[in-house]
Each structure stands twice: as structure tokens, then as C-alpha cells.
Amino acid sequence: MASILKIIAQRLALGILTMFVVSVVIFTAVNLLPGDFAEAILGQGATPEAVEAIRKDLGLDQHPVRRYISWLSGAVQGDLGNSFAQANFAAFVGTDTGSGLSSVATQIAPRFENTMFLAGVTALFAVPVSLTLGILAALYRNSVFDRATNIMTLSSISSPEFFLAYILILFLAVMNPILPSLSNIYEGMALGERFTKTLLPALTLTLVVTAHMMRMTRAAIINLLASPYIEMARLKGISPLRIIVKHALPNALAPIINVIALNLAYLITGVVVVEVVFVYPGIGQLFVDSVKIRDIPVVQACCLIFAGAYILLNLTADVLSILSNPRLRHPK
Amino acid sequence: MSTLMSIALILIGLLGAGWLLRFVGQRLTGNKPFFRDMALGVAFGYVFGALVLVWLVWAYIQSHSADATTANNFFFLGKAVEGFAIFAVAAFIFRLLGRHIGPDASRKIFRSMPLTASFGVLVILIYAFVAIFAAWLAPYGQEEVLSSANIVPGGNPAIGGNPDFPLGTDQIGRDIMSRLIFGAQNTVGIAFATTCLAFFIGGTLGFLAATLQGWLDQLLSRGVDVLMAIPSLIFALLLMTIASAWAGSEKGLLTYYMILIIAVIDSTRVFRLARAVGLNIVVMDYIEAAKLRGEGLGYLIFREILPNAYAPLLAEFGLRFCFVFLTIASLSFLGVGIQPPTADWGTMVRDLAQFINFAGFAPQVASAPLLAAGAIALLTVAVNFVVDWMLHKSSGLKE
Numbered sequence: 001m002a003s004i005l006k007i008i009a010q011r012l013a014l015g016i017l018t019m020f021v022v023s024v025v026i027f028t029a030v031n032l033l034p035g036d037f038a039e040a041i042l043g044q045g046a047t048p049e050a051v052e053a054i055r056k057d058l059g060l061d062q063h064p065v066r067r068y069i070s071w072l073s074g075a076v077q078g079d080l081g082n083s084f085a086q087a088n089f090a091a092f093v094g095t096d097t098g099s100g101l102s103s104v105a106t107q108i109a110p111r112f113e114n115t116m117f118l119a120g121v122t123a124l125f126a127v128p129v130s131l132t133l134g135i136l137a138a139l140y141r142n143s144v145f146d147r148a149t150n151i152m153t154l155s156s157i158s159s160p161e162f163f164l165a166y167i168l169i170l171f172l173a174v175m176n177p178i179l180p181s182l183s184n185i186y187e188g189m190a191l192g193e194r195f196t197k198t199l200l201p202a203l204t205l206t207l208v209v210t211a212h213m214m215r216m217t218r219a220a221i222i223n224l225l226a227s228p229y230i231e232m233a234r235l236k237g238i239s240p241l242r243i244i245v246k247h248a249l250p251n252a253l254a255p256i257i258n259v260i261a262l263n264l265a266y267l268i269t270g271v272v273v274v275e276v277v278f279v280y281p282g283i284g285q286l287f288v289d290s291v292k293i294r295d296i297p298v299v300q301a302c303c304l305i306f307a308g309a310y311i312l313l314n315l316t317a318d319v320l321s322i323l324s325n326p327r328l329r330h331p332k
Numbered sequence: 333m334s335t336l337m338s339i340a341l342i343l344i345g346l347l348g349a350g351w352l353l354r355f356v357g358q359r360l361t362g363n364k365p366f367f368r369d370m371a372l373g374v375a376f377g378y379v380f381g382a383l384v385l386v387w388l389v390w391a392y393i394q395s396h397s398a399d400a401t402t403a404n405n406f407f408f409l410g411k412a413v414e415g416f417a418i419f420a421v422a423a424f425i426f427r428l429l430g431r432h433i434g435p436d437a438s439r440k441i442f443r444s445m446p447l448t449a450s451f452g453v454l455v456i457l458i459y460a461f462v463a464i465f466a467a468w469l470a471p472y473g474q475e476e477v478l479s480s481a482n483i484v485p486g487g488n489p490a491i492g493g494n495p496d497f498p499l500g501t502d503q504i505g506r507d508i509m510s511r512l513i514f515g516a517q518n519t520v521g522i523a524f525a526t527t528c529l530a531f532f533i534g535g536t537l538g539f540l541a542a543t544l545q546g547w548l549d550q551l552l553s554r555g556v557d558v559l560m561a562i563p564s565l566i567f568a569l570l571l572m573t574i575a576s577a578w579a580g581s582e583k584g585l586l587t588y589y590m591i592l593i594i595a596v597i598d599s600t601r602v603f604r605l606a607r608a609v610g611l612n613i614v615v616m617d618y619i620e621a622a623k624l625r626g627e628g629l630g631y632l633i634f635r636e637i638l639p640n641a642y643a644p645l646l647a648e649f650g651l652r653f654c655f656v657f658l659t660i661a662s663l664s665f666l667g668v669g670i671q672p673p674t675a676d677w678g679t680m681v682r683d684l685a686q687f688i689n690f691a692g693f694a695p696q697v698a699s700a701p702l703l704a705a706g707a708i709a710l711l712t713v714a715v716n717f718v719v720d721w722m723l724h725k726s727s728g729l730k731e
Contacts, residue, residue: 021558032574145377151448154720158654158712160661162681163705166688170698174691175405181689269563273662277685287566288666291573299573306566314561 008319015315022307023075027068030296075304078105081297104301108283112305114185115275115282119267121195121202122209127260130210134217134256139244141222153211161270165204165277172200183280201278205270209263216259220252254325261317268309346383350375388413407695408702423451449721455714459516466517472507474514474675480505485703486696500700502684508700511675512707518670519677520711523657526591527598530656531649534599538606539633539641542614553607556600564597568659571597572668586671590663598656605648609641616640643726650719654712661708680704 173181183197272284290298354375357367395410427450430442485500499509541549575589663669664678684701691698
């Protein structure tokens with residue numbers, strides 16, 4: 001037990017270290033921008049005095065290392081700074097009345113929740129469907145069913161997300177108006193309605209993610225089917241379904257859990273394109289918008305959140321696969 | 333709820349039909365093993381598959397019987413079925429030709445090829461042909477603004493088409509077919525160049541790390557770890573923001589920055605593979621022999637390691653190409669990739685996307701954005717089919 005805790009603590013420490021280095025990379029990358037926001041916002045009317053004043057307000061006149069430290073210490077405490085685009089003068093002079101619209105954290109929080117909702121709904125569909133399909137494909141391997149699912153999953157993995165999204169819009173929203181093609185989600189919406197509006201983006205993501213998970217499940221199970229203990233079970237006359245579910249699946253769990261976590265991590269990046277297509281008010285949409293108007297604090301914060309979620313899910317995958325596989329618990 | 337109920341009823345009905353099929357089969361064939369050992373789930377699968385096929389045929393017939401000017405719910409389904417059939421037949425003929433024409437070596441390859449792989453090879457060849465000869469194939473220039481805008485695809489004058497522009501024109505009057513053809517050159521060409529660059533960077537560094545090891549290996553590996561901790565699309569978007577600020581009004585420059593950025597991000601994955609493959613090769617005796625012979629580093633990497641790492645790297649090249657291609661398409665779709673007026677499929681999808689909403693009135697209108705997106709999907713599907721076959725062949729997975 002102690003060794004497990006030690007391994008988990010090691011992984012966690014490694015994850016935090018990675019996160020720290022990633023934050024340095026993000027900060028450095030953003031600071032490679034030529035000129036700065038002060039010049040950009042003032043445009044042609046930039047007098048040296050005005051530029052200087054805004055720089056001072058935003059703290060752009062300080063040394064990069066100092067700015068990094070203050071940004072990081074703020075970020076750790078949940079203060080991600082003020083959005084440049086939503087900035088009003090009051091926020092910088094310190095007389096903000098507390099509407100709070102201009103701070104990055106208040107901008108991101110509701111959208112983050114929306115994105116999590118979308119990812120959650122997707123996982124709700126994708127995980128059971130892909131596991132079932134994977135087990136069925138392993139059970140009836142090399143049959144017509146297996147080949148058909150193979151072709152279909154390969155096609156949906158390799159199609160761009162927006163292609164799948166538009167196909168779904170075409171068939172489920174335009175030609176047969178069953179679901180809404182735009183996901184205008186607002187606060188205080190009834191859960192049922194919110195679910196309906198999230199369904200189409202969630203279905204798109206499900207198509208993308210399911211394919212990969214299903215193929216990995218199938219491969220993991222088939223890999224095991226050649227081992228002697230499966231042969232033994234077969235010779236005992238156990239039914240093929242029981243062999244797979246009872247004997248092969250527990251041993252295939254580690255790679256399957258790994259692939260589920262990795263795909264959930266993939267969801268985090270996949271949402272960007274899908275959110276843009278469906279105008280879903282999530283964090284991906286905010287990110288793309290901020291990238292276009294170069295709203296640096298928001299871009300930084302979104303990047304940090306995406307990277308954090310990615311690292312966290314990879315970490316979870318790591319830990320879970322160690323827990324589910326006794327052989328990995330005792331490293332040589 | 334009523335839809336859920338009817339779906340459940342259909343499923344139960346299918347299950348009953350499956351049972352009936354098995355029962356009748358057992359009686360008619362005198363309990364042949366095929367029917368005797370059939371699980372109920374398998375019988376259900378057969379009935380379900382048959383039903384889907386019947387429905388497809390029915391829908392295909394529906395898609396033709398209606399008048400072209402009115403909306404038809406089955407228009408796209410019909411086209412999809414036609415496209416599928418045409419490609420399947422073309423792939424079959426292509427494989428047949430490959431088996432009987434050409435040198436022995438290529439005939440041997442074609443003999444063991446599944447239909448999906450021959451489809452992939454055929455599509456890749458077609459794309460390569462179109463990309464190389466785009467300037468001769470396209471009826472108009474990619475930036476040429478013609479006199480009439482918003483012509484409906486299909487070339488049917490009754491619904492606003494024009495036979496001169498078989499796939500119609502976009503909002504400012506550029507011929508969509510020409511832009512699709514030039515898009516093959518631009519999008520595929522740029523993706524190919526980016527992948528080559530990524531392989532050059534990642535492969536060289538990976539083999540270097542494997543051969544030299546020590547601090548260089550540690551440094552490169554940890555650097556790659558950090559870069560891989562950031563989701564690639566997010567990182568690409570972040571760097572593209574910075575690149576767009578550097579490029580300023582020089583939009584052409586941005587494309588070069590994009591190639592560089594994506595190549596660097598993707599080279600991390602190549603590095604991992606090249607290093608892993610390289611490490612396995614470096615411990616071989618013939619490397620030891622070459623080292624004792626006093627061969628230089630360049631000779632070791634390019635004459636000893638590279639030829640032995642060909643097979644996995646080639647399969648990875650196909651997969652990497654797909655990823656790069658999709659990343660570029662996504663970036664262009666989000667508006668920060670390949671810049672207009674250069675014709676590019678991702679940008680075309682974004683520009684033409686709102687036409688999809690008119691599909692209820694005239695299905696042909698919606699086909700333009702789908703064609704651009706479909707062109708992207710078709711190529712990646714084709715490459716993936718070929719890679720899948722290559723991996724299957726090299727891994728020797730039989731079951």
C-alpha cells in the first residue's frame with residue numbers, strides 16, 4: 001500500500017513540475033509578441049505618453065521575470081488577471097465597481113462549466129458505446145460486422161471534426177429538424193433543454209472519440225486471446241462472450257482505462273473546433289475568439305487550463321493503469 | 333418519448349425476427365451447424381443488417397423519383413450511396429489491373445491487398461495527379477473573380493445553376509471547382525511539405541539522441557516531454573497568434589510561419605518514435621562494427637540506422653501526414669491557417685458553411701461546403717486505410 005502511495009506521489013510531483021515548466025513555456029511564448037498591447041489598443045492615436053500610461057497600468061513596464069512571478073502567483077490563487085478586451089479604465093485604476101466582467105476568471109468560469117458539461121455528456125455516450133462495440137468486434141472478429149465497424153471507425157477517426165459536425169447538422173438539424181443546430185446556452189436554463197441543445201455537439205465528439213476507444217478495446221482484448229489461459233478456458237467449453245467478459249476483460253482493463261483517459265484528454269482539444277461550429281459558449285470558443293483579437297491574459301489562461309486538464313487526465317491514466325495492473329505496482 | 337418507444341419496439345421486433353430466422357433456418361436445413369450454433373445476437377445482427385440494406389435501397393430510389401427543383405430529403409444519401417458504389421467499383425478494377433499489369437513486384441503487392449487499401453492507393457494517386465496538374469485541370473484561376481456570384485452547384489439552370497460552373501461559384505463569384513482543384517495543390521502540398529520538415533527535424537534529432545545518448549538525449553527528451561504536455565492544437569493556435577503579430581500585414585509570410593510551427597510541434601512525436609527505433613538498432617552488432625571501423629556520425633545515421641528504421645518510419649509518415657493535414661485544415665477553418673485569397677479547403681468550408689442551412693429548400697446549395705470538407709476527409713481516410721494495411725502486414729497480426 002505504501003509503495004502505491006509513493007508511486008502516486010511521485011507522479012503527482014512530476015505532474016506539478018510539468019505544469020510549472022508548461023506555464024513558463026506559455027508565458028515566454030506570449031511575451032515573444034512584437035510591440036505590446038498598449039500600442040495595439042491605441043492604434044494610430046498612440047502618443048508616447050498614452051502608451052507609457054497604459055503600460056504602467058497593465059504592468060507591462062516591469063521585468064518579464066517579475067511579471068511571470070506575479071502572474072503565476074495570481075493564477076495559483078485563482079486570479080488570472082484582467083482581460084484586455086473587456087478592460088475598462090476603472091478596472092485598472094482600481095475603482096472598479098465590482099461588476100467583475102473584466103476579470104479573466106469571471107469570464108472563464110461559466111464557460112468552463114459549459115465545456116465540462118459538454119465533455120461529460122460526450123463521455124456518457126462514448127464510453128459505454130465504445131466498450132460494447134469493442135467487445136462485440138473482438139467477439140465476432142474478422143466477421144462482416146467487424147470489417148464494417150473497422151471501416152466506419154477508421155473513416156470517422158480520419159475525418160476532420162467540422163466535416164462530421166456539418167454532416168450531423170445537415171441530417172439532424174436541417175433536413176430533418178430534430179435537434180437545434182445552434183447551442184445557445186444561457187444561465188438558468190432547464191436541464192432538459194440544455195441537454196437537447198448540447199446533444200448535437202456531444203454526438204459529433206462522440207463519433208470522433210468512440211472510434212478510437214473502440215479500436216483500442218478490440219486490440220487490447222484480441223491481444224490477450226492468444227494467451228494460454230484463454231485457450232484453457234476455451235477448452236473447458238466456456239461460451240465466447242463469457243471468456244471475453246470474465247477472463248480477458250479484467251486483464252485488458254489497464255490499456256482500456258488508459259485509452260479512455262487519453263481520449264477524454266483529446267476531448268479537451270477537440271472541443272475547440274466543435275464549439276466554434278455549433279457556437280457553443282464554452283472555453284474553446286472563448287480561446288479562439290481571444291486568439292483572433294490577441295487578448296493575451298485570456299489566451300494565457302485558456303492555454304494554462306487546457307494544458308492543466310491534459311496533464312491531469314494523462315496523470316489519472318497513469319495512476320489508474322498502475323492501480324489496475326499489479327505488475328506495474330512493483331517496478332524492478 | 334414516443335420516438336424512444338418506437339425505437340425500442342423496432343428493436344424488439346427485430347429480435348423476434350432474428351429468432352424466427354434462426355428457427356426457420358434450423359427447420360429448413362435440417363439443423364445445419366450454421367443455424368444450430370447461431371446465437372440470438374448474431375441472428376439479430378443479420379436481420380438488422382438486412383433491414384439497413386433494404387432501407388438504403390429504398391432511400392436511394394426515393395432520392396431519384398422526385399423533381400430536382402424541389403427539396404428532397406434523400407438527395408445527399410443518394411449521392412453518398414453513388415459515391416460509395418463508384419469508389420468501390422473503381423478500387424476493385426484498380427486492384428484487378430494492378431494484379432495483371434506491371435512488373436512482378438507490384439503485381440505481388442496487389443495480390444495481397446484488401447479492397448480498402450487499393451481504394452486508398454487509388455485515391456492518393458488521384459489527389460497527387462490533381463495537385464501536380466492543378467494549373468492545367470482547373471477551368472479558371474483560383475483568385476479569379478467572375479461576373480456572377482452565388483451560382484448553385486449542379487449546373488441546372490432551373491434552380492439557378494450554370495453549366496459553365498458545374499459546382500457553382502461562391503459569394504464573391506469565384507469558381508468553386510477551380511478552387512477545389514487548386515486547394516488540392518495548396519492544402520495537400522503544404523501539409524506534405526510540413527510533414528517532410530517535421531520528419532527531417534524529428535528524425536535527425538531522434539537518431540542523434542539514440543546514437544550519442546548522454547546529456548544530449550536527456551536534454552532533447554525532456555524538452556519534447558514538455559512540448560508534448562501541451563495539447564497540439566492549442567499550442568499551434570497560441571503560436572499562430574504570435575506569428576500573426578510578427579507577420580503583420582504580410583499574409584503570405586504567415587503560411588511559412590504555420591509550416592514551421594506545425595512542423596516543430598509534430599516533430600516531437602517523430603522524435604519519440606525515431607529515438608525508440610534508433611535505440612533498438614544502436615545496440616546491434618553491425619553498429620558496433622561500423623563504430624570500430626571508425627565511421628563518422630553521418631555515416632552511422634544515414635547508412636546504418638536509417639535503412640533499418642524505414643518500415644516503422646514510413647507508416648508513421650502516413651499517420652503524421654493525416655494529423656498535420658487535419659491540423660492545418662482545422663487552423664484554416666478557425667481562420668488562422670492558410671490565408672485567403674489562396675484557395676484552401678479548410679477556409680472554403682468556413683466561408684461556405686452557412687449554405688448548409690438552405691439544404692431544406694434546395695439540397696444542391698449545401699453541397700459546396702460539404703465537397704470541400706469531404707475532400708479533406710476522403711484523403712485522410714485513404715491514407716489511413718493504406719497505413720492500416722501496412723501496419724497489419726508488418727505486424728503479422730493474424731487473429
